[in-house]
Amino acid sequence: MPVNPDHPNLGPSLDDFLREEGILEEATAYAVKSVIAWQLQEEMKKNKLTKVEMAKRMNTTRSQLDRVLNPEDGNVTLETLYRAARAVGRKVQFQLI
Numbered sequence: 001m002p003v004n005p006d007h008p009n010l011g012p013s014l015d016d017f018l019r020e021e022g023i024l025e026e027a028t029a030y031a032v033k034s035v036i037a038w039q040l041q042e043e044m045k046k047n048k049l050t051k052v053e054m055a056k057r058m059n060t061t062r063s064q065l066d067r068v069l070n071p072e073d074g075n076v077t078l079e080t081l082y083r084a085a086r087a088v089g090r091k092v093q094f095q096l097i
Contacts, residue, residue: 034071036081036092041069043088057087
């Protein structure tokens with residue numbers, strides 16, 4: 001791994017390491033899903049929403065909500081994330097960088 005010339009005691013960035021390991025996209029997707037799940041759970045607490053009430057607001061099942069809130073489950077549609085955000089009075093914003 002290359003050394004950072006500006007800081008010889010520092011190695012490459014975490015992104016560089018993950019890219020070299022071939023898991024950057026997977027790790028990034030997991031991190032994004034984890035943050036969204038955490039934010040939704042925090043909003044549910046703030047609004048004193050149970051999972052049953054949240055699922056009703058989303059017009060979905062409790063098991064589908066569990067998938068949304070599980071960072072290990074990456075198979076959640078954007079539409080479902082939008083419904084979850086609306087259910088707690090928030091919006092989801094994505095951008096390409």
